[in-house]
Amino acid sequence: xxxxxxxxxxxxxxxxxxxxxxxxxxxxxxxxxxxxxxxxxxxxxxxxxxxxxxxxxxxxxxxxxxxxxxxxxxxxxxxxxxxxxxxxxxxxxxxxxxxxxxxxxxxxxxxxxxxxxxxxxxxxxxxxxxxxxxxxxxxxxxxxxxxxxxxxxxxxxxxxxxxxxxxxxxxxxxxxxxxxxxxxxxxxxxxxxxxxxxxxx
Amino acid sequence: xxxxxxxxxxxxxxxxxxxxxxxxxxxxxxxxxxxxxxxxxxxxxxxxxxxxxxxxxxxxxxxxxxxxxxxxxxxxxxxxxxxxxxxxxxxxxxxxxxxxxxxxxxxxxxxxxxxxxxxxxxxxxxxxxxxxxxxxxxxxxxxxxxxxxxxxxxxxxxxxxxxxxxxxxxxxxxxxxxxxxxxxxxxxxxxxxxxxxxxxxxxxxxxxxxxxxxxxxxxxxxxxxxxxxxxxxxxxxxxxxxxxxxxxxxxxxxxxxxxxxxxxxxxxxxxxxxxxxxxxxxxxxxxxxxxxxxxxxxxxxxxxxxxxxxxxxxxxxxxxxxxxx
Amino acid sequence: xxxxxxxxxxxxxxxxxxxxxxxxxxxxxxxxxxxxxxxxxxxxxxxxxxxxxxxxxxxxxxxxxxxxxxxxxxxxxxxxxxxxxxxxxxxxxxxxxxxxxxxxxxxxxxxxxxxxxxxxxxxxxxxxxxxxxxxxxxxxxxxxxxxxxxxxxxxxxxxxxxxxxxxxxxxxxxxxxxxxxxxxxxxxxxxxxxxxxxxxxxxxxxxxxxxxxxxxxxxxxxxxxxxxxxxxxxxxxxxxxxxxxxxxxxxxxxxxxxxxxxxxxxxxxxxxxxxxxxxxxxxxxxxxxxxxxxxxxxxxxxxxxxxxxxxxxxxxxxxxxxxxxxxxxxxxxxxxxxxxxxxxxx
Numbered sequence: 041x042x043x044x045x046x047x048x049x050x051x052x053x054x055x056x057x058x059x060x061x062x063x064x065x066x067x068x069x070x071x072x073x074x075x076x077x078x079x080x081x082x083x084x085x086x087x088x089x090x091x092x093x094x095x096x097x098x099x100x101x102x103x104x105x106x107x108x109x110x111x112x113x114x115x116x117x118x119x120x121x122x123x124x125x126x127x128x129x130x131x132x133x134x135x136x137x138x139x140x141x142x143x144x145x146x147x148x149x150x151x152x153x154x155x156x157x158x159x160x161x162x163x164x165x166x167x168x169x170x171x172x173x174x175x176x177x178x179x180x181x182x183x184x185x186x187x188x189x190x191x192x193x194x195x196x197x198x199x200x201x202x203x204x205x206x207x208x209x210x211x212x213x214x215x216x217x218x219x220x221x222x223x224x225x226x227x228x229x230x231x232x233x234x235x236x237x238x239x240x241x
Numbered sequence: 242x243x244x245x246x247x248x249x250x251x252x253x254x255x256x257x258x259x260x261x262x263x264x265x266x267x268x269x270x271x272x273x274x275x276x277x278x279x280x281x282x283x284x285x286x287x288x289x290x291x292x293x294x295x296x297x298x299x300x301x302x303x304x305x306x307x308x309x310x311x312x313x314x315x316x317x318x319x320x321x322x323x324x325x326x327x328x329x330x331x332x333x334x335x336x337x338x339x340x341x342x343x344x345x346x347x348x349x350x351x352x353x354x355x356x357x358x359x360x361x362x363x364x365x366x367x368x369x370x371x372x373x374x375x376x377x378x379x380x381x382x383x384x385x386x387x388x389x390x391x392x393x394x395x396x397x398x399x400x401x402x403x404x405x406x407x408x409x410x411x412x413x414x415x416x417x418x419x420x421x422x423x424x425x426x427x428x429x430x431x432x433x434x435x436x437x438x439x440x441x442x443x444x445x446x447x448x449x450x451x452x453x454x455x456x457x458x459x460x461x462x463x464x465x466x467x468x469x470x471x472x473x474x475x476x477x478x479x480x481x482x483x484x485x486x487x488x489x490x491x492x493x494x495x496x497x498x499x500x501x502x503x504x505x506x507x508x509x510x511x512x513x514x515x516x517x518x519x520x521x522x523x524x525x526x527x528x529x530x531x532x533x534x535x536x537x538x539x540x541x542x543x544x545x546x547x548x549x550x551x552x553x554x555x556x557x558x559x560x561x562x563x564x565x566x
Numbered sequence: 567x568x569x570x571x572x573x574x575x576x577x578x579x580x581x582x583x584x585x586x587x588x589x590x591x592x593x594x595x596x597x598x599x600x601x602x603x604x605x606x607x608x609x610x611x612x613x614x615x616x617x618x619x620x621x622x623x624x625x626x627x628x629x630x631x632x633x634x635x636x637x638x639x640x641x642x643x644x645x646x647x648x649x650x651x652x653x654x655x656x657x658x659x660x661x662x663x664x665x666x667x668x669x670x671x672x673x674x675x676x677x678x679x680x681x682x683x684x685x686x687x688x689x690x691x692x693x694x695x696x697x698x699x700x701x702x703x704x705x706x707x708x709x710x711x712x713x714x715x716x717x718x719x720x721x722x723x724x725x726x727x728x729x730x731x732x733x734x735x736x737x738x739x740x741x742x743x744x745x746x747x748x749x750x751x752x753x754x755x756x757x758x759x760x761x762x763x764x765x766x767x768x769x770x771x772x773x774x775x776x777x778x779x780x781x782x783x784x785x786x787x788x789x790x791x792x793x794x795x796x797x798x799x800x801x802x803x804x805x806x807x808x809x810x811x812x813x814x815x816x817x818x819x820x821x822x823x824x825x826x827x828x829x830x831x832x833x834x835x836x837x838x839x840x841x842x843x844x845x846x847x848x849x850x851x852x853x854x855x856x857x858x859x860x861x862x863x864x865x866x867x868x869x870x871x872x873x874x875x876x877x878x879x880x881x882x883x884x885x886x887x888x889x890x891x892x893x894x895x896x897x898x899x900x901x902x903x904x905x906x907x908x909x910x911x912x
Binding site for chain 3: 251281282283284286287310347348349350353355356357383463512518519520
């Protein structure tokens with residue numbers, strides 16, 4: 041689990057099955073599959089029978105957990121080629137979902153953030169969504185200047201993938217944007233940069 | 242932060258403009274501002290605390306505001322007469338006449354409509370209908386979908402049932418206990434669209450049943466809302482020492498600690514007077530008996546800690562309580 | 567006070583200045599010779615005549631120019647004004663609060679006439695005459711919050727209350743001390759205060775949250791906060807930090823008096839009646855060091871406060887590059903004499 045004193049970063053408390061849910065809608069990326077296995081393997085059989093799993097291997101490629109997930113015999117397992125397509129599919133399911141559906145998200149922080157955005161846009165309170173962080177510690181950041189997103193940032197500062205400004209990765213997270221804040225690090229004296237360190241491997 | 246910021250609500254002198262018997266045990270009171278003009282704007286789910294002088298005693302009871310914010314010439318509340326109560330509702334029913342003056346607090350809302358909701362299920366039992374009347378008004382004005390399920394004891398008890406049915410038609414569902422009609426809760430909870438919020442107000446047992454059924458149907462806690470005001474329970478008298486004010490007061494059999502303290506001229510902060518909001522939370526210095534926590538605000542570990550008490554509804558079993566007041 | 571609205575700028579040539587009367591009414595935030603982060607909330611009740619606390623909403627000589635600066639910011643970056651969809655009722659509450667307060671206390675400049683939901687608003691300084699239907703967004707040229715806050719000094723945030731927390735779900739923020747509404751919108755109270763150092767550990771935010779959750783109708787509260795700015799720039803946004811950050815390198819011992827500004831935020835909080843939301847207003851007052859030292863008490867106290875700041879705050883407020891130089895410059899005006907308690911001039 042991610043440990044930090046960052047007040048704005050969500051706490052990912054882990055996938056815990058809601059025994060009362062009529063349906064489990066599970067969005068999972070990469071190593072997040074292992075969290076789903078940990079949750080559903082020991083659960084009563086009917087848990088998997090009520091589960092829809094949307095899976096993309098993304099960050100954990102080339103390892104593919106599809107086979108392991110299939111062995112849970114979920115009601116529905118949909119492997120998807122990318123995070124993007126998974127999010128579209130998730131939106132599709134949420135459009136017609138009923139109260140009693142419990143949402144679960146597992147994977148890297150950037151993925152959790154993006155899937156959570158879809159849930160929020162469907163009038164779901166984030167407290168109701170159960171999440172678990174697995175995989176890389178890399179951060180998804182938003183450039184506060186041009187508003188572009190830079191994915192999988194592992195360094196203390198990084199050039200913005202869109203406008204090119206050197207961004208300090210601040211310890212400030214927006215759930216609405218699903219990203220940390222990136223702010224120009226050399227605004228006072230352009231070009232005056234500390235060495236970049238890998239701090240989110 | 243100074244305490245005077247937190248002290249009791251601003252009070253508005255009002256005149257009783259109308260009293261209507263709406264069912265066997267329920268009367269509606271209309272309060273106009275003595276000073277003329279309008280009452281403050283309020284939101285659905287808000288309550289006011291009505292202050293009345295009953296003999297030498299000052300009673301303050303919370304009541305939900307009914308009606309709509311489009312009519313601010315007066316506030317309206319409905320009062321169920323409960324004969325075993327400490328006198329507030331009996332006083333309002335039997336002693337208060339049109340033209341009398343009372344004071345009401347500015348509105349406080351501990352039961353607001355979740356503005357992000359996509360659909361609303363309102364469930365009321367008995368007098369619990371009153372906040373739902375304001376909610377139905379507000380949701381209609383905001384063009385948000387809702388349905389109202391209202392259960393009451395018998396044909397004589399259904400305050401506002403006919404009015405609501407006439408105003409909202411098929412959105413209102415009535416259930417009469419004496420005809421063995423029950424709210425079909427399980428069916429109701431099953432097919433609601435995502436983003437539905439449920440609001441329940443009524444007797445304690447009904448609230449528990451509805452919330453528990455909601456959880457068992459897989460509804461997240463965030464979508465289940467309830468409001469219950471407790472009347473302060475009666476009990477054996479005991480004395481309370483206010484350490485900072487250097488006063489000792491006796492809490493009578495049918496009196497709350499808060500009321501006894503107010504009668505001595507000390508004004509602790511309060512908002513709901515029903516064990517819900519946490520505003521009157523007070524530190525216990527010592528107690529020669531056991532605390533009887535009657536609120537639904539303190540967490541279990543705070544109750545067990547015996548260091549804090551909600552003086553609006555809780556009491557002690559013992560003879561002496563020392564408070565940090 | 568007879569208001570004469572000044573024509574001045576908060577960017578490019580920076581012609582902003584305070585008149586001598588406005589220097590005297592500046593809300594100097596330091597009550598003693600040192601600064602500690604505290605909750606320091608007090609009732610927002612009327613203060614002395616001509617003070618910034620005289621009325622709930624203060625309109626001053628910078629009104630027209632500040633509104634022009636806001637319009638320029640919004641023209642470049644519409645994301646500075648945003649509201650999540652569920653905040654519309656609160657937006658109308660804000661329209662009422664501001665129009666009623668401004669017209670009541672500045673009747674020579676603003677007039678509000680109400681007939682049921684048919685409202686008529688006249689803003690003479692900005693030349694606006696608007697008839698509209700209260701509650702009907704289509705009768706205003708902008709959404710309700712944006713409409714009225716384009717005509718009122720200060721930033722405004724609308725805060726929803728639910729699940730035992732406060733949520734910043736709408737706002738207009740163009741005169742901010744380096745925080746981004748676009749990034750923070752949707753956050754709860756603890757989250758949006760996340761980057762503030764020291765205060766979390768001191769329990770300041772826990773106490774403040776508990777207090778604000780019980781904020782009552784008709785009982786607004788206020789507090790002062792402060793930072794420093796180079797140049798009288800209202801829009802010190804993170805969005806434009808790459809454009810204004812280098813201002814900090816332009817400070818020299820010769821130009822401190824005109825370049826370095828104390829920036830004070832008068833923060834007000836009101837419970838809103840229809841929505842049960844809270845409005846959080848953040849009004850920025852600027853004063854140059856030259857203007858500040860014209861009040862001897864402030865001239866003595868300011869360097870003493872700056873000397874004793876915790877390093878975390880120096881860093882958080884972005885003072886590192888010019889603090890020592892400013893202390894050195896200000897110390898010439900500090901004869902070591904004791905200062906009287908409170909922030910007001912002697």
